[in-house]
């Protein structure tokens with residue numbers, strides 16, 4: 525309990541954990557299979573989750589893994605979110621049960637081991653990237669992992685990332701160093717640079733060509749840079765949708781489908797102002813945003829959609845001009861693509877990434893799953909589709925050239 529209290533204090537000292545007896549009107553959430561009156565219960569089963577609302581019994585479960593634990597926590601958090609936030613009835617479903625393994629995308633069962641990391645690269649140490657790292661740590665993963673991210677860890681990241689606290693933010697450490705700190709069992713090769721600069725290192729033979737890329741970026745532009753690494757396997761996690769609650773995984777490979785096949789459009793490079801972004805993300809009117817030093821009030825929320833009210837209710841009493849920063853809307857390379865991150869969504873996306881990594885140890889031949897579901901509805905049948913390469917994508921039209929580039933990089937790295 526001391527550890528939990530310290531963790532919470534490191535994220536938000538103004539809202540500490542409270543310990544004590546339930547008053548009877550509280551929402552009762554149980555971690556385990558013997559709920560005894562709990563409204564919602566969840567437990568890891570192997571790499572997966574078993575979630576039950578009151579009155580729905582659990583089957584016998586296997587020993588949970590680190591992936592199962594983080595995925596269960598994220599799925600439980602999403603169900604709690606639905607209970608305590610006033611969401612529109614048509615925008616969510618409270619599930620009586622969820623049974624899903626992010627490795628097999630079927631019922632949880634006996635868990636396969638994660639293999640030693642070797643020539644693996646994580647591009648992006650943000651909301652999804654830190655969640656990937658948390659899961660790798662909890663799985664006691666070993667080996668080498670290159671981590672690429674040019675940014676520093678700052679205060680607005682603390683509430684949306686899975687690693688790092690206010691003390692780390694005060695030091696403005698490079699995000700890659702947050703991962704170095706939290707992954708003692710993995711040889712982390714730190715690259716506080718952009719994906720494009722990392723690509724140049726590979727091209728010049730200064731870095732070995734990555735075989736497996738874990739993508740945790742938030743723009744189409746960055747995904748196109750990842751595609752140019754021409755890796756055997758790319759597992760790209762994403763969050764999106766109107767309010768950032770949709771999670772996805774794109775499985776890609778140099779021979780197609782590549783990440784350009786999944787994300788064919790180049791985003792417009794014409795940036796919008798922070799005020800325009802804030803208006804888009806929150807529904808607040810531009811003339812209200814212009815009076816930025818006035819604190820956000822309940823009156824401001826009255827005419828907004830339920831989603832916007834939910835997004836903003838945590839910021840009541842704070843000046844509107846601080847919202848863009850609080851919602852992590854500033855300094856994005858492709859603002860049109862950006863949605864504020866929600867930690868349980870980022871963690872579910874990360875679980876899909878690591879789940880696919882484990883699956884490809886035993887199923888290396890199949891690379892084309894396109895997975896997407898909204899965490900406010902939970903995993904659904906039909907959330908997995910098979911993707912084919914686009915016939916006019918460069919992975920098809922320049923296939924010979926890409927083979928040559930790969931061969932040259934491999935010669936570089938072995939010479």
Ligand SMILES: [Zn+2]
Pocket residue numbers: 780781782783784785786913914917918919920
């Ligand atoms: Zn392609």
